[in-house]
Amino acid sequence: xxxxxxYLSLAAIIFAIGIIGIVINRKNIIIVMMCTExxxxxxxxxxIAFSYxxxxxxxxxxxxxxxxxxxxxxxxxxxxxxALYRNKKSIDxxxxxxxxx
Amino acid sequence: MIKELxxxxxxxxxxxxxxxxxxxxxxxxxxxxxxxxFITSGFLWLLLQAEFLAIVLILVYVGAVMVLxxxxxxxxxxxxxxxxxxxxxLAPFALFIGLIxxxxxxTLIWINxxxxxxxxxxxxxxxxxxNTLALGKELFTNYILSFEIAGFILLLAIxxxxxxxxxxxxxxxxxxxxxxxxxxxxxxxxxxxxKERD
Numbered sequence: 001x002x003x004x005x006x007y008l009s010l011a012a013i014i015f016a017i018g019i020i021g022i023v024i025n026r027k028n029i030i031i032v033m034m035c036t037e038x039x040x041x042x043x044x045x046x047x048i049a050f051s052y053x054x055x056x057x058x059x060x061x062x063x064x065x066x067x068x069x070x071x072x073x074x075x076x077x078x079x080x081x082x083a084l085y086r087n088k089k090s091i092d093x094x095x096x097x098x099x100x101x
Numbered sequence: 102m103i104k105e106l107x108x109x110x111x112x113x114x115x116x117x118x119x120x121x122x123x124x125x126x127x128x129x130x131x132x133x134x135x136x137x138x139f140i141t142s143g144f145l146w147l148l149l150q151a152e153f154l155a156i157v158l159i160l161v162y163v164g165a166v167m168v169l170x171x172x173x174x175x176x177x178x179x180x181x182x183x184x185x186x187x188x189x190x191l192a193p194f195a196l197f198i199g200l201i202x203x204x205x206x207x208t209l210i211w212i213n214x215x216x217x218x219x220x221x222x223x224x225x226x227x228x229x230x231x232n233t234l235a236l237g238k239e240l241f242t243n244y245i246l247s248f249e250i251a252g253f254i255l256l257l258a259i260x261x262x263x264x265x266x267x268x269x270x271x272x273x274x275x276x277x278x279x280x281x282x283x284x285x286x287x288x289x290x291x292x293x294x295x296k297e298r299d
């Protein structure tokens with residue numbers, strides 16, 4: 001019997017994986033952006049599960065808008081990344097400390 | 102029974118591919134694993150009768166966003182040897198925090214399960230109205246303002262990403278349209294009377 005709890009637990013596991021991925025990342029910002037996409041997917045899972053189990057379509061509308069904003073975020077983030085690489089020749093997380101001190 | 106089998110198979114694939122996203126050293130492998138996670142999520146959304154969003158997820162994310170990711174990864178060519186180091190020093194701490202987050206969320210979900218107040222018996226099998234039709238009706242009546250704001254956000258994203266990546270080089274020969282339009286004919290043509298010179 002599939003319940004709401006099984007879907008919510010799956011979403012919680014994906015969310016935790018995304019957070020771990022953001023923190024342990026040691027190479028580049030692209031992996032951080034991919035982990036952000038994982039977090040958004042887990043949130044969308046919650047919305048769709050509640051939408052199905054409550055028989056309310058409003059949850060799916062919210063997922064639609066989240067997908068829109070996530071696509072815009074990915075495009076702008078990658079544009080920032082290209083501009084950053086053009087200026088500093090590196091997108092290493094450890095080397096981006098211009099704003100420190 | 103078949104739905105449970107599909108759910109547990111696809112959710113284990115989803116968890117494994119999400120782990121692969123954060124564990125691979127090569128960002129290209131991470132991106133391909135993320136594509137697998139998106140497709141698996143799409144199948145799981147099909148189980149929840151969100152057919153339109155599942156197709157949109159696969160088309161928009163796998164078809165557009167992840168191709169953009171792969172394009173940027175390969176254009177920047179960041180896969181050099183120096184990046185082959187192991188995890189940073191925060192790895193045990195991050196694992197600890199992540200496990201605590203997952204444990205807390207799952208405990209909360211299963212303890213409060215009686216208070217979710219859902220009526221599982223009211224869930225029908227797919228009725229006459231298709232998912233796309235229902236979503237469209239709701240989207241273009243009650244949520245029309247939000248829909249237009251979403252379109253405006255996409256327009257902003259286009260403008261911002263173009264203006265961030267546009268670069269004008271100094272020593273290149275281009276037309277300057279304003280100067281071309283504002284040319285005065287009297288400065289360009291000199292009329293000479295040939296007969297008078299003879």
